[in-house]
Amino acid sequence: MNKEIIQLYKNFDNNKLPLFFEKLILFINNHDKIFRKYILEDSLNSIEQFKESEFYLGTTDDNLEGLALGYSETLIGADEKEICGNVIHMIWDIATFMTDELCPSCQDANLKIASSTDRNNIYKTCDNCLITMENGQFIERPKEMIPATKEQINS
Structure with a gap:
């Protein structure tokens, strides 16, 4: 391996x-x-x-x-x-798709778009400070997230 x-x-x-x-x-x-x-x-x-x-x-x-x-x-x-x-x-x-949107919390990195594993929820997240947002609201970071697909990003 x-x-x-x-x-x-x-x-x-x-x-x-x-x-x-x-x-x-x-x-x-x-x-x-x-x-x-x-x-x-x-x-x-x-x-x-x-x-x-x-x-x-x-x-x-x-x-x-x-x-x-x-x-x-x-x-x-x-x-x-x-x-x-x-x-x-x-x-x-x-x-993981990186947006042009600067993290509102740390102002140090751009937000990325992630998804729940069931593909029902879309999140914006910062790899630097680990904040996570859903529908523009800060939320507790989900235990599991995966990269959002092109289809999710485009919707």
């Missing part, structure tokens, strides 16, 4: 982001039993069904190439829990 994810990260190419995203989803599916130990069930069930065409990939201001390179080095010797958490975070970084 360890060597496999490190190699996947080392082969990251920003110009082939959809392919990389699909390979991350395949990695999760191939190691489903291990991911089930550490990732919340509803989130994992949703993520395992993700298709790259459903998302606006790479809209954040994150340096995805730098993240992948850094992760390829920091995951050497990592345990299963660290790998699972890391891969889920990478999926989040790639698939």
Whole structure:
């Protein structure tokens, strides 16, 4: 598992982001039993069904190439829990749509659009200060959130 994810990260190419995203989803599916130990069930069930065409990939201001390179080095010797958490975070970084709207709380980052795992609720959230809003109101951050799809963002 360890060597496999490190190699996947080392082969990251920003110009082939959809392919990389699909390979991350395949990695999760191939190691489903291990991911089930550490990732919340509803989130994992949703993520395992993700298709790259459903998302606006790479809209954040994150340096995805730098993240992948850094992760390829920091995951050497990592345990299963660290790998699972890391891969889920990478999926989040790639698939979550970043708005042009500055966080009203910290004024330090733009808001991202997330969804409940059942796709019924849309949230705006800040990765920096972790505030979460639904319908313009601040709410307690849900235990499980996934990136919103293109369809959800466009509605």
